Amino acid sequence: MSSQTGHIRHRVVRKLRSVIDPELGVNIVDLGLVYQIRFDGKKLVVEYTTTTPGCPLRRYLQQQIEKAAGDIVADEDGLDKYYVLMVMKPDWSVEMIKPGVDFFAVSLPQRN
Amino acid sequence: MNARTRLLNSLFGLLLALAGASLLLGLYTGLIRLGVILPEFFDLGAMSHGPLMINGFLATLISLERGAALEKLWTYLAPISFAISTVLMMTGFYTIGGFLLILGSVFLVAIMIYLCTIQTVNYHLIMATAAVSLLIGNMLFLFHTPVFELIGWWIAFPLLTIFGERLELNRIMRPPKKAVNLFTFLILTWTISLAGVHLYREIFWMIGSILLIAISIWLIRYDVARRTIKMANWTKYSAWSLLTGYGWGIVGGLLGLIYGLPRAGVIYNAILHIYFVGFVFSMIFAHAAVIIPALTGRTVPYSRYFYLPLILLHGCLILRIAGDLFFWDMLRKIGSYGNVAAILLFLGGIVIQLIRSRNE
Numbered sequence: 001m002s003s004q005t006g007h008i009r010h011r012v013v014r015k016l017r018s019v020i021d022p023e024l025g026v027n028i029v030d031l032g033l034v035y036q037i038r039f040d041g042k043k044l045v046v047e048y049t050t051t052t053p054g055c056p057l058r059r060y061l062q063q064q065i066e067k068a069a070g071d072i073v074a075d076e077d078g079l080d081k082y083y084v085l086m087v088m089k090p091d092w093s094v095e096m097i098k099p100g101v102d103f104f105a106v107s108l109p110q111r112n
Numbered sequence: 113m114n115a116r117t118r119l120l121n122s123l124f125g126l127l128l129a130l131a132g133a134s135l136l137l138g139l140y141t142g143l144i145r146l147g148v149i150l151p152e153f154f155d156l157g158a159m160s161h162g163p164l165m166i167n168g169f170l171a172t173l174i175s176l177e178r179g180a181a182l183e184k185l186w187t188y189l190a191p192i193s194f195a196i197s198t199v200l201m202m203t204g205f206y207t208i209g210g211f212l213l214i215l216g217s218v219f220l221v222a223i224m225i226y227l228c229t230i231q232t233v234n235y236h237l238i239m240a241t242a243a244v245s246l247l248i249g250n251m252l253f254l255f256h257t258p259v260f261e262l263i264g265w266w267i268a269f270p271l272l273t274i275f276g277e278r279l280e281l282n283r284i285m286r287p288p289k290k291a292v293n294l295f296t297f298l299i300l301t302w303t304i305s306l307a308g309v310h311l312y313r314e315i316f317w318m319i320g321s322i323l324l325i326a327i328s329i330w331l332i333r334y335d336v337a338r339r340t341i342k343m344a345n346w347t348k349y350s351a352w353s354l355l356t357g358y359g360w361g362i363v364g365g366l367l368g369l370i371y372g373l374p375r376a377g378v379i380y381n382a383i384l385h386i387y388f389v390g391f392v393f394s395m396i397f398a399h400a401a402v403i404i405p406a407l408t409g410r411t412v413p414y415s416r417y418f419y420l421p422l423i424l425l426h427g428c429l430i431l432r433i434a435g436d437l438f439f440w441d442m443l444r445k446i447g448s449y450g451n452v453a454a455i456l457l458f459l460g461g462i463v464i465q466l467i468r469s470r471n472e
Contacts, residue, residue: 022346022401022402022405022411023281023402024281024284025347050181051280051283052231052235052236052280053181053182053227053230053231054178054181054182054223054227054236054239055181056177056178056180056181056402056403056406056407057402057405057406058180058181058183058406059124059180059181059183059406059409060405060406060409063409086183088230091231093283094283094284094286097284103284103336104340104343104347
C-alpha cells in the first residue's frame with residue numbers, strides 16, 4: 001500500500017480539484033479547504049473545512065467530496081472505504097489560498 | 113447514507129418546501145393587500161403578508177441554511193419552529209404559534225452564539241445581531257405592538273444577515289482593517305439607532321437612514337461585485353444584482369432621510385418595499401447560484417433568461433415607488449404586480465433549469 005500511497009494521493013488531489021466552491025469559482029484544493037488526505041489501512045480519509053463554520057455550502061461540498069472520494073475508492077483495488085470529515089479547526093483564512101489563484105475563473109454550467 | 117443523514121435530508125427537504133410555500137402565500141396575500149379580489153382561506157389575508165415573508169419565508173430559509181451548515185439535530189429546531197409556527201398562526205392557533213415563533217427566534221440566536229464561540233469574528237457578530245433583531249421584532253409582534261413600530265427590527269434581520277455574509281465573502285478582497293472596523297461601527301450604530309426609533313421615531317430613523325446610505329456606499333466600494341461585473345454568466349449576473357441592491361439601499365436611505373418613517377401610507381409602503389424587494393430580493397437573486405446548491409445539492413445552469421426577472425424586479429419597483437411618491441395608485445399597482453411576477457419568473461426559471469439539468 002505504501003508504495004502506491006503517493007500515486008493515489010495525487011489522484012485524490014486531482015479529483016478534488018474538480019470540486020468547485022460555487023461562491024468563489026475556485027476549486028477547494030487551491031482555496032486551501034482540504035486539510036488532510038490520509039490512508040488508514042484500506043480506508044481513504046479526507047478532512048476538509050469551509051470558509052466559515054456557518055457556510056451554507058457545507059452540504060453541497062460534503063456531497064461533492066464524497067462523490068470524488070467514492071470514485072477513487074471504486075477505481076483503486078487497495079481501497080475499500082472512504083470517510084469525508086468536515087473539521088472546524090484550524091480556522092480557515094484567506095492566507096491559506098494558493099497565491100495567484102484566479103477567483104471566479106471556473107463558472108457554473110451554462111445554458112443559453 | 114446512515115439513518116441520521118437520511119432523517120436530516122428529509123427534514124431539510126420538508127422545511128425547504130414549507131419556506132417555499134410561505135413565499136408563495138406571502139406573494140398571494142401581497143396581492144390581496146393590493147386589493148386584488150382573491151379567496152381568503154384560513155387566516156390568510158392582507159395582514160398575513162408581512163409575517164409570512166419575514167418569518168415564514170426569510171426566517172425559515174436563513175435558519176435552515178445555518179442549521180444545515182452545522183448539521184446538528186438541535187440546529188434544525190430553529191427552522192422547524194419557524195415553519196410550524198407559520199402553519200399554526202395562519203390557521204388560527206395564535207398562542208402555540210406565537211410560542212414557537214419566539215422559540216425559533218431564540219434557537220436562531222443560539223445558533224449564532226454557537227458560531228460566535230467557534231469563531232469570534234465581526235461577520236458572525238453582525239449575523240448574530242441580525243438574529244437578535246428578529247427576536248426583538250417577533251417579541252414585539254406577539255405583544256401586539258403595531259407593525260409600523262417594530263418594522264425596523266424586521267428590516268434589520270435580512271439586512272444584517274446580508275451585511276455579515278458580504279463581509280465574510282469579501283475577505284478575499286482583503287479590505288483594509290480600518291475599512292472593516294468602519295463597516296462594523298456603521299452597522300453597530302445603525303442597530304442602536306433602531307432602538308432609538310422607539311423613543312424619537314423621526315430623528316432616529318433619519319440617523320439610521322444616513323448610516324444605511326454609508327453602509328451601502330461601503331458595500332459598493334469594497335464588494336467584489338465591482339470586479340466581477342466584468343466577468344461572465346452567474347458571476348456577472350450576481351454582481352449586477354448586488355450592485356443594484358446596494359443602489360436601493362441608498363435610495364431607501366435618501367427617502368428615510370427626507371421623510372423619516374411614517375406610520376402608514378405611501379411613503380411607509382415605499383420605504384418598506386425598497387428594502388424588502390429592492391435590496392433583499394436583489395440579494396436573493398444574486399446569491400441564487402450559491403443558495404440553490406447549498407439547499408438542493410445541485411448547481412443551476414446559467415441562462416441569460418435570469419436577466420428578465422431582474423430587470424422586471426427593478427423596473428417595476430421604480431414604477432411602484434414613483435406611484436407612491438406621486439400618489440398615482442395605478443402606477444403603484446402595476447409596479448407591485450410586476451414585482452410579484454418578477455419573483456415568480458425567477459423561481460420558475462430556477463425550477464426549470466434544475467429539471468432540465470437533471471434530465472440531461
